[in-house]
Every structure is written in structure tokens, then in C-alpha cells.
Amino acid sequence: MSAPLMIAQQVFSAFAGPKQNDFIQCINATLSDTNGTMANMPAMGVPTSFPTDLPSLIGLVASFSALREWLKIILFGGFLETLRRLAFHFYYKTYNSFFITARFEEEDTSYNWMMVWLSTRPEWKKARDVQISTRTFNLNREAVMIEGEDDDPSALMNESRQLALLPSTSSVNSVWYKGRWMRVSRTTREGYYGHREETLELCILSWDTSILNQLLIDAKKAYLAAQQNNISIFVSDSNNSWRHIASRPKRPLKSIVLDPGIKDRLIDDAQDFLASKRWYSSRGIPFRRGYLLYGAPGSGKTSIIHSLAGELGLDVYVISLSRSGLDDTGLSELISELPEKCIALMEDIDAAFSQTLNRDAEPEVEPKPTPNGPPHRPSTSKISLSGLLNALDGVGAQEGRILFATTNKYESLDSALCRPGRMDIHIEFKLASKYQAQELYKCFYLPDSEGEGIISPLEARNKKANKHGGSDSGYSSDEETKRLSTPKSSGRHTPPRLSAEKIEEMSREFADTIPEREFSMASLQGFLMGYKIHPFEAVKDVGGWIERERAEMAAKAKAKEANAQGKLSAPSSPVSVTQDIPSHKITVEVDGL
Structure with a gap:
């Protein structure tokens, strides 16, 4: 019992006053008693034993005046702190009731709306603390150009990145919108993997919440108006979320050269699909459409998709099946998060798998070395065909989207992937x-606008007569004729003025030289790119280009054959391959009711 009493002695001595000396002496006497009893303790009006019950202990503690004073201070201080917190709580609540606060995260599309809208506000011309940026927020440069920049005729200025004024992250700016005062601030924070994330905060002095809706609508309209000549490109990140990476100018359909009927068939079918939502719903058919574009590389599959996206006014969401770490669950999540009206693009759908598409994912086996080199690494894709099929038309598949898939190996695709309902139209x-x-030749050398670069037949005849029997080269002057003999140069020079009849004649001559179904459109375009302002040289040199291309292809085929024979461990019988190259064909399959 001596140990607890010694502890009590130390505690009570800290709060002891003059009146508690007798109690301290009582404890000391108890500790010095050799018999361990309290019988000889003098009765001095203090307790003769240590209290054992709670009420007595509380009464004992309350008997110390110093402790009572400290308790009063603690209670009074706590009461004041509570009042202070309540006062600030009601103050901020009342203050914030006069404001409408909206926050925009950088990863969201609405952030771009507001930043573009703010960059065009007249208040930034007078702001004293702004941030200078070359970001265009996925728009054309005119949308965020600062005042006076478009007046500079310097080619260096016109070709460089444009400047924009943005709200500074170190200050709070004021903006007026429809008679309401608005406070604008930007904050930055460190996100995952050191990525900096920005947040835009707007505080509008108003009780009417409809003013925020009007602001969002105006900002969205201004953004879309500035983006009317562009299409947005989205890709998936490592977190299986869609991220806006770029905007590309719309490509006119007339710049895509295909066999007759293909472009019209595609655009008519896509427009009919987008306008038939009620028809699909009333008949219980999933509101989805799929197109499979297959064939030779460089034949225009991706180009027509780009052009259709601009014609239909839809954004493009690129789904990369070969992305490292993407599995069936992630693919289903990505497709389910697609917006209702968009184009989902799966390029080279066969290349995502190391072999022909199977119902199940391929087992992970160690690659075997080849006779002439290291082993070929298998694809890192974890997507199975079953997972791909479920993502396309499963329960969680998004409706309203248009799916485009491209492949160079149509025969390697599983029939289940190509059936109606998943890929409705095959081209x-x-x-x-x-x-x-x-048509490609005429696309290169016909002027961009009507009347530009073309001379009328009458003018062409007059030019011919003025040359006194000279040959009609199609050029409008002797100066242009001299330009023909000059070496090819960059596109800084203007092309010669040719009559429409002359361009038609030269295009037929060019086409007669090109062999049927031997070269891709990409290779022909690459050849004509070297003759952008030299149409006569293009017709003259195309024959030599064909011979060089054939020789190069023959050399590649010979090297490939030699490489294949070296890899064979045993001789095998030769296999003859016959290539049938008919014209473009369209197979239209409609999902039954």
C-alpha cells in the first residue's frame, strides 16, 4: 500500500495549499508507521483513510482550491473557443450564401470551356497579374490569340505558337458577367506520379443559381464555335479513363479519293443511323453500328474515318487493344464510358494479338528462339476475344456510338467478331x-477555290493565239512556261495556271501510266507530293517512278523469300499464290428483328 500512497503524496503536494499541510503530514505519518496501521494517526479533522469509492475521491479532489481554479479556467476557455468557432461558422455560412461557387478540374472538358472563355474576356487586357501561356486548349490559334498578334505580317510570328492571357495562380481576379461580380482563382497541386493538377474556382455574387447555368452554356457555345473546324481526339490512360490529347482540323470528304459509291454509302448509312434512335428503341434493337474496313495498307481506311468524323461532327475515341496492361475488365470499362454520339476507333484490330484471334486469351508461354535471331516477344495485350465480344455488345456496352475497326488481315478475324450486330458493314x-x-491527280492540281488558278477556255485560246502557233502547254504566260524548265523547289512558289481542260487531259495521261491495282493510294500521294507545283513533270516522271518501285518491291520480295528459306528446317513443296484484285465491294448485313 505504500507505493500508491507515495504516488498520491507527489500528486497532492503539487496542488496543496496551506490548509492541506495536515493531510500531507498524515500521509507521511502513515508511510513511517512500521506496523502498517493508521491507528496512531492524530485526529486533526482530515480523513483518517484514503477514499476508495468514486464520490469520496471526487470530493477529495474538489477540496483542493488550486485545482478548482484550473478547472474554472479550462471550462471558461473551452466555452470561449466554442463560441468563436460557432461565430466563424455562421459568418462563413452567411458570407457564402451570397456566392455561387463552382470548381473545374483540369482533366474535365468543362475546364477547357472556362479557360477559353476567360482568355477572351476584356478584363484580362487590364489585369495586372496574369499568366502568359501558349496553350490553345485544343482549339485553333485564332480562338485564344492576344490582341494585336494577328496584325504582325512576319512569317516567323505567324508560324510560331500563339500567346494567351490566363488567370494567374498566385492571385484572385475579378470578372463581371451579366452585371454580376465574379471572383476567379486557380490552384495547383501535386497529383499521382508527380503530375501537376490544376483547379479553376469561380465565385459568383448572386443568389440565383441560373446564372451559373447561363455561364456554362455561353462558355460551351463559345468553345464549340471555336472548334467547329476541328475534331477532338481522345485516348485511354493507364487508369482506364478517357483523356483529350489533341484536336485535328476536319478533312473534307472531297480530299478522300475512293472508287465511286463508297463515300456516299458510308456517309448516308452513318447519318441514317444517328437519326434513327427512336426507330431502334421501338423495335428493341441495340442502338449501335459497326463498320469493318479491311484491305491493303495505305488504301485510305484511316483517312475516310477522319473525314467522316468531321462530316458528322463527332469526336474520335481511339481504343488501343495492344496497350500494355489493358485487360477485359478495363476494355469493358472504357467502352461503357463512351459518350452516346461518338466514333470509337480500333485500328489494326488483328495486331493486338500475336496470332489469330481466339475465343480465349493465349496462355503465357516462354517464347522460343528463332534460328536466325532472338525469340519474338508475344503481345503484351491481356484481352481475349470473348472479352472483346462482350465489350462490343454485352450488357454494359454503350449505345449510340459508331464503331470503326480496321485490319490488314481480314482472314485472321474470327467470324463471331465480324457478325452483324458487331460489324454491320464490311468494306x-x-x-x-x-x-x-x-482523281488524285486532279485533287492535287485543281485550285482550292473556284476561279483560282484556272483560266477559261476562251482565255486559253487567246493565249494560244498570242503565241503565234506555239504549242498549247496550258500555261497562261511565257513566264509560267519558263518556270516549267526550272528545277523543282519547295511549295513557296505558286503553281502554274492551267485550264480545266488541260488538267483533265493531263490527269487521264497520268492515270493511263499507272498500272491497275498495283500501288497504294499512299504511295501515289507520296510521289505527287514531290511535284506539288510541277504537274507536267509529274506526268513525265511517273513512268520512271513505277520502274523504281517495281525494282524495290522485287528486291524486298527476293530478300524475304531468301530469309524464309533460311528459316526452314526441311524443304517443303512450293505453294502458288494467285491474287485476285477486283474492285471495291461492300457487304451490307442488317441485324434481324
């Missing part, structure tokens, strides 16, 4: 025909 892209070669 085969072959190598360039003579018709395509002629």
Missing part, C-alpha cells in the same frame, strides 16, 4: 485503280 479497300489515280 474492302484495294490498291489504287486508274480512276483513283486520275
Whole structure:
């Protein structure tokens, strides 16, 4: 018992006053008693034993005046702190009731709306603390150009990145919108993997919440108006979320050269699908449409998708099946988060798998070394065909989207992937025909606008008569004729003025030289790119280019054959391959009711 009493002695001595000396002496006497009893303790009006019950202990503690004073201070201080917190709580609550606060995260599309809208506000012209940025927020440069920049005729200024004024992250800016005062601030924080994340905060002095809706609508309209000539490109990140990476100018359909009927068939079918939501719903058919574009590389599969996206006014969401770490669950999550009206693009759908598409994912086996080199690494994709099929038309598949899939190996695709409901329309892209070669030539050398670069037949005849029997080269002057003999240069020079009749004649001559279905449209375009302002040289040199291309292809085929024979461990019988190259064909399959 001596140990607890010694502890009590130390505790009570800290709070002891003059009146508690007798109690301290009592404890000391108890500790010095050799018999361990309290019988000889003098009765001095203090307790003769240590209290054992709670009420007595509380009464004992309350008998110390110093402790009572400290308790009063603690209770009074706590009461004051509670009042202070309540006062600030009601103050901020009352203050914030006069404001409407909205926050925009950088990863959200609405952040771009507001930043573009703020960059065009007249208040930034007078702001004293702004941030200078070259970000265009996925728009054309005119949308965020600062005042006076477009007046500079310097080519260096016009070709460089444009400047924009943005709210500074170190200050609070004021903006007026429809008679309401608005406070604008930007904050930054460190996100995952050191990525900096920005947040835009707007505080509008108003009780009417409809003012925020009007602001969002105006900002969205201004953004879409500035983006009317662009299409947005989205890709998936490592967190299986869609991220806006770029905007690309719309490509006119007339710049895509295909065999007759293909472009019209695609655009008419896509427009009919987008306008038939009620028809699909009333008949219980999933509101989805799929297109499979297959054929030779460089034949225009991706180009027509780009052009259709601009014609339909839809954004493009690129789904990369070969992305490292993407599995069936992640693919289903990505497709389910697609917006209702968009184009989902799966390029080279066969290349995501190391072999022909199977119902199940391939087992992970160690690659075997090849006779002439290291082993070929298998695909890192974890997607099985079953997972792909469920993502396309499963329960969680998004409706309203248009799916485009491209492949160079149509035969390697599973029939389940190509069936109606998943890929409704199949279009085969072959190598360039003579018709395509002629149209491509005219696309290069016809002027961009009507009347530009073209001379009328009457003017052409007058020019011919003025030359006194000279040959009609199609050029409008002797100066242009001299330009023909000059070496090819960059596109800084203007092309010669040719009559429409002359361009038609030269395009037929160019097309007659091109063999049917032997070269891709990409290779023909690459050849003509070297003759952008030299149409006569293009017709003259195309024959030599064909011979060089054939020689190069023959050398590659010979090297490939030699490489294949070296890899064979045993001789095998030769296999003859016959290539049938018909014209473009369209197979239309409609999902039954």
C-alpha cells in the first residue's frame, strides 16, 4: 500500500495549499508507521483513510482550491473557443450564401470551356497579374490569340505558337458577367506520379443559381464555335479513363479519293443511323453500328474515318487493344464510358494479338528462339476475344456510338467478331485503280477555290493565239512556261495556271501510266507530293517512278523469300499464290428483328 500512497503524496503536494499541510503530514505519518496501521494517526479533522469509492475521491479532489481554479479556467476557455468557432461558422455560412461557387478540374472538358472563355474576356487586357501561356486548349490559334498578334505580317510570328492571357495562380481576379461580380482563382497541386493538377474556382455574387447555368452554356457555345473546324481526339490512360490529347482540323470528304459509291454509302448509312434512335428503341434493337474496313495498307481506311468524323461532327475515341496492361475488365470499362454520339476507333484490330484471334486469351508461354535471331516477344495485350465480344455488345456496352475497326488481315478475324450486330458493314479497300489515280491527280492540281488558278477556255485560246502557233502547254504566260524548265523547289512558289481542260487531259495521261491495282493510294500521294507545283513533270516522271518501285518491291520480295528459306528446317513443296484484285465491294448485313 505504500507505493500508491507515495504516488498520491507527489500528486497532492503539487496542488496543496496551506490548509492541506495536515493531510500531507498524515500521509507521511502513515508511510513511517512500521506496523502498517493508521491507528496512531492524530485526529486533526482530515480523513483518517484514503477514499476508495468514486464520490469520496471526487470530493477529495474538489477540496483542493488550486485545482478548482484550473478547472474554472479550462471550462471558461473551452466555452470561449466554442463560441468563436460557432461565430466563424455562421459568418462563413452567411458570407457564402451570397456566392455561387463552382470548381473545374483540369482533366474535365468543362475546364477547357472556362479557360477559353476567360482568355477572351476584356478584363484580362487590364489585369495586372496574369499568366502568359501558349496553350490553345485544343482549339485553333485564332480562338485564344492576344490582341494585336494577328496584325504582325512576319512569317516567323505567324508560324510560331500563339500567346494567351490566363488567370494567374498566385492571385484572385475579378470578372463581371451579366452585371454580376465574379471572383476567379486557380490552384495547383501535386497529383499521382508527380503530375501537376490544376483547379479553376469561380465565385459568383448572386443568389440565383441560373446564372451559373447561363455561364456554362455561353462558355460551351463559345468553345464549340471555336472548334467547329476541328475534331477532338481522345485516348485511354493507364487508369482506364478517357483523356483529350489533341484536336485535328476536319478533312473534307472531297480530299478522300475512293472508287465511286463508297463515300456516299458510308456517309448516308452513318447519318441514317444517328437519326434513327427512336426507330431502334421501338423495335428493341441495340442502338449501335459497326463498320469493318479491311484491305491493303495505305488504301485510305484511316483517312475516310477522319473525314467522316468531321462530316458528322463527332469526336474520335481511339481504343488501343495492344496497350500494355489493358485487360477485359478495363476494355469493358472504357467502352461503357463512351459518350452516346461518338466514333470509337480500333485500328489494326488483328495486331493486338500475336496470332489469330481466339475465343480465349493465349496462355503465357516462354517464347522460343528463332534460328536466325532472338525469340519474338508475344503481345503484351491481356484481352481475349470473348472479352472483346462482350465489350462490343454485352450488357454494359454503350449505345449510340459508331464503331470503326480496321485490319490488314481480314482472314485472321474470327467470324463471331465480324457478325452483324458487331460489324454491320464490311468494306474492302484495294490498291489504287486508274480512276483513283486520275482523281488524285486532279485533287492535287485543281485550285482550292473556284476561279483560282484556272483560266477559261476562251482565255486559253487567246493565249494560244498570242503565241503565234506555239504549242498549247496550258500555261497562261511565257513566264509560267519558263518556270516549267526550272528545277523543282519547295511549295513557296505558286503553281502554274492551267485550264480545266488541260488538267483533265493531263490527269487521264497520268492515270493511263499507272498500272491497275498495283500501288497504294499512299504511295501515289507520296510521289505527287514531290511535284506539288510541277504537274507536267509529274506526268513525265511517273513512268520512271513505277520502274523504281517495281525494282524495290522485287528486291524486298527476293530478300524475304531468301530469309524464309533460311528459316526452314526441311524443304517443303512450293505453294502458288494467285491474287485476285477486283474492285471495291461492300457487304451490307442488317441485324434481324
